Amino acid sequence: MLVVQNLTYAYTSSESFQLDVPEWECPEGRRVAIVGKSGSGKTTFLKCLAGLLQPDSGTIRWKDERVKGADERLVPGNDRIKLVHQDFGQDPHMKVVENLRKYILQHDDEARADRIQKWLNELAIEELGSRKTVQLSGGQLQRVALAQTLLAEPEVMLMDEPFSNLDPIHKQEFIPSLRRLFDRESTTLISVMHDPMDALQMAERVVVFSDGRILEEGTPEELLNAPKFLETVRLFGAVNVLPEAEYTALFGEQAVHPTIDGFRWFRPNEMKLDNLVKDYHLIRRIPMPGETWLELEVDETILVVSE
Numbered sequence: 001m002l003v004v005q006n007l008t009y010a011y012t013s014s015e016s017f018q019l020d021v022p023e024w025e026c027p028e029g030r031r032v033a034i035v036g037k038s039g040s041g042k043t044t045f046l047k048c049l050a051g052l053l054q055p056d057s058g059t060i061r062w063k064d065e066r067v068k069g070a071d072e073r074l075v076p077g078n079d080r081i082k083l084v085h086q087d088f089g090q091d092p093h094m095k096v097v098e099n100l101r102k103y104i105l106q107h108d109d110e111a112r113a114d115r116i117q118k119w120l121n122e123l124a125i126e127e128l129g130s131r132k133t134v135q136l137s138g139g140q141l142q143r144v145a146l147a148q149t150l151l152a153e154p155e156v157m158l159m160d161e162p163f164s165n166l167d168p169i170h171k172q173e174f175i176p177s178l179r180r181l182f183d184r185e186s187t188t189l190i191s192v193m194h195d196p197m198d199a200l201q202m203a204e205r206v207v208v209f210s211d212g213r214i215l216e217e218g219t220p221e222e223l224l225n226a227p228k229f230l231e232t233v234r235l236f237g238a239v240n241v242l243p244e245a246e247y248t249a250l251f252g253e254q255a256v257h258p259t260i261d262g263f264r265w266f267r268p269n270e271m272k273l274d275n276l277v278k279d280y281h282l283i284r285r286i287p288m289p290g291e292t293w294l295e296l297e298v299d300e301t302i303l304v305v306s307e
């Protein structure tokens with residue numbers, strides 16, 4: 001179990017931001033995604049977990065052992081909890097396999113080559129092994145960085161926006177294969193996800209950060225279908241948010257979701273045009289996979305519903 005208690009951290013040069021996590025737990029083997037607006041503190045939290053920052057207060061424990069902060073170690077970081085680095089100290093003019101070899105010291109050459117090959121195969125990047133690192137694209141480099149961290153066989157793997165450089169085609173191939181890999185290895189995985197929709201595919205639990213704090217946490221289903229905060233609602237894609245009275249005037253009493261702070265919300269695919277009881281002006285049709293969305297103006301309100 002990873003246990004965080006009373007954790008606070010503030011950058012000396014930033015007065016407005018403070019990370020403040022009174023209590024958080026992550027059982028062994030769980031896949032967690034951290035989502036939230038830009039600047040909400042996701043990366044700062046990850047760096048604290050990795051022992052790369054020195055918390056101002058509080059403790060982080062992994063399997064009852066305290067994770068030391070950056071000031072408590074000669075080389076900041078932790079052997080059992082590793083953050084995947086984009087800038088991972090590889091020599092750009094060496095081949096990928098040669099660079100990766102540096103990270104496994106305890107084996108003979110053949111065993112090292114086998115292990116590197118295993119992870120390159122797992123990540124479907126075997127063809128990159130013989131390429132020079134400088135020749136790799138951002139997305140390829142991202143997967144090599146992942147291979148490098150996996151070679152260290154950490155117990156907890158931390159990833160900061162692991163798919164940010166992947167195109168949609170590679171991402172759709174990569175996410176399921178990575179999920180299977182982590183299922184099999186039962187590595188605890190905590191990753192900051194730039195796109196909350198990736199979080200829904202990848203994680204068993206999703207943590208929403210806001211302004212340095214954990215706003216809410218739940219399964220992908222809970223956060224998608226029954227979030228407690230409008231900020232969470234807005235993170236997960238296109239949505240209409242209307243004051244309750246306005247909603248009732250447009251759609252009657254039948255609600256898609258419970259109100260949050262006096263507002264009703266629904267996603268375009270959750271509301272058909274037929275449900276609208278008022279006249280509207282069609283602004284445009286938006287083609288979507290399997291359906292068409294309609295952008296409408298009703299009483300000076302812009303709505304998106306499905307056809």
Ligand SMILES: Nc1ncnc2c1ncn2[C@@H]1O[C@H](COP(=O)(O)OP(=O)(O)OP(=O)(O)O)[C@@H](O)[C@H]1O
Pocket residue numbers: 011012013014017036037038039040041042043044045
């Ligand atoms: N080294 C730093 N020095 C000072 N302030 C920093 C530093 N790094 C981050 N911050 C500030 O701390 C806050 C949290 O940053 P953090 O990178 O943790 O957010 P984030 O949620 O990961 O954002 P993003 O999604 O944009 O990566 C932001 O206001 C940011 O500007």
